Amino acid sequence: MTAIGSGDLASAERQAFGYEALGPILAEFCLRLWLFQRFFADADDTTLLFCARGGLRLQRLYERFLARTGLPAAMAHDNLMISRLIAARTAIERPGDGLLSELGREFAGRPMREVAVALTQRGDIALSLEWDAAFEGERFRSLLAATDDGAMALRQAVASQDASFRDHLASRTQGRGRVILCDTGLYGSTVRLLREGMPERKWYCLQFARANYKNLATPHFAHTRGLSIESDVYLPWHAPTAGLRFWHLIEAALEPDLPSARVFEGSKAGGDLRSNLEVEGWQARIAPDGPGLFAGALAYIDALDEMALPHVAGRAALGWRRFKRAVVWPDRAAVAALSLNDRSRDFGRSDHVAQFAQAGAIGPLARIRDSLWREGAVRRAFPRLGWAGLLVIEAAHTARALRFRGAALRRRFRRETSIDRAPGMALGGGP
């Protein structure tokens, strides 16, 4: 990751932040990942697959963590060249709620032709004019199932790519039936799509963070765990949820400078099946490309040994405090150090979104609202009085979090009360 206007100072600060904050946090993630696979049933029939792109760096961290601490890995693991786009293709033959809701959110108001181009990564398929209508789930389903030449060519192109992915998956799982995906997060679209598209396998997912920020249905959450963060909203009293205030920072630290996996070339029979991500020297590009957040985190992991294990969790708590201070209450130095390049929208498209909304026709408040890191945007827009804005934001989040927790407690109370008062239950006396 490189930052806008990066200099040696900002680079050193990013490295320090990576070492002091992200390093302990990611060490705790690795420890929890090790624990989870240690207790997961039927480890012999399960493969832990680290998902491109962020998962590739998580794999690097995990392997380094195990090597440094001497913890044995019980479960086979490997990488998986996947993206939401590739996962979506597995579900195209029988489009279900998972696929349609995901596409509906990604392509809201966009023409369905755009969805077709994203799925096939081809612009040469002649589709009927009906594909120019704005995306609508049921309409999309019927267009996909149509018998005209364009729809058939589209289905064939998707099926061909999907077959390549299934070959790639088979090469990774080596006959094992259960797959645990390991990815950065948040909603877990990939595992939801795969559970829908390939129900013959058992899919689970371990993420750095799990949050239903999309406000969609969550049938896959029973099989998806956020190892470091598991909350739908930021809770001011729980430091790890500060990760949700600037999620793109964590993603940017973990995503190597490689393209998102979109298509496969070659064949399993020919032994040259590979994704577009696997460009010349791709494995070397997973490593840090100089001082920065990931380099700092990796250096922290490299400094661990077996005797550091008892303190991993405690140091992670300190790491989260540092993270929260920098992200929720940033000073000018933090804003400079934690600035990111534009982030890709992805899902087969090439457009980007800026970390801080650009000044233009919109006013400063709208710019703050539309920024990926609102606290940072406040500090940028109001260098002197920014603290007042940060207080307002924190107060608003506290109120929201209290409402959220209150609703959760009420639901829990109702559930427990209804169980305790179940009709027809024989009630005996106490001691």
Add this chain to the structure above:
Amino acid sequence: MFPSEPTPDTVLSCDVFDTLLHRDHRSQFRRLRDIAALSSSRLAAERGIARAPGTIWRIRMEVQREAYAAQAMGRPNGDIRFQDVIDATARLLALDKAGGTILHEAELAVERVQLTPHTALFDWLKAQRARTGCRIIAISDTYHTAATISQLLGQLAPDHPIDAVHTSADHDATKRSGALFHAVLRQEGLEPGQMLHIGDDPVADIAMARAAKLRPWRVVRPRYVRARRKFDALLGRLQAIMHPPGLSEALESKSA
């Protein structure tokens, strides 16, 4: 208070924790803190190993949380095993086998102190045994083995009438899912209607027993005990937020 007139061919089955053996007001949160404190002092006294209580507590909580999460996801009908929890905890605390044994013993020591036998229930069970000669078994959703539960019963209620103990850890099947009842019926060679199950949990001991066609009977702890335990858990959580365990030790270890 208790069901009347079990017939001679009835097998009486009892839950263990908060049915045969009553836990005191301490929440699990507090119990693990007590275990961590005892482990820490024993490790220092017997092995000369310095592990702060906060560090032990935090690791133990981590292990239990991930173990149950993995179990719930990978095999929701099964259960984890105590020895696996101890092994993983010892590994993450960088302890050798002797250190692991101290953790194991500290857990059971705190467990014992927290438990008291439900004498009224034991008396009733003995009366039924004397009257009909019926078989009496214990069925528990716990990560302990039957041998450990038998040991606890023997220490706390030496003349107990329990003929056999079945645990979810041994069967890799829980009452909460109903699977343990089916496994026990198979092993005991019983028809569901022959078994009368007594327990405190409205789901595991009542609803799931009824779903397995057993005859369930619920015994409940007084409301004040349950309320005090909840309050104790809340207090523990507040303390953990105010003074996160393991944090100062992590700072010290870092500066060292």
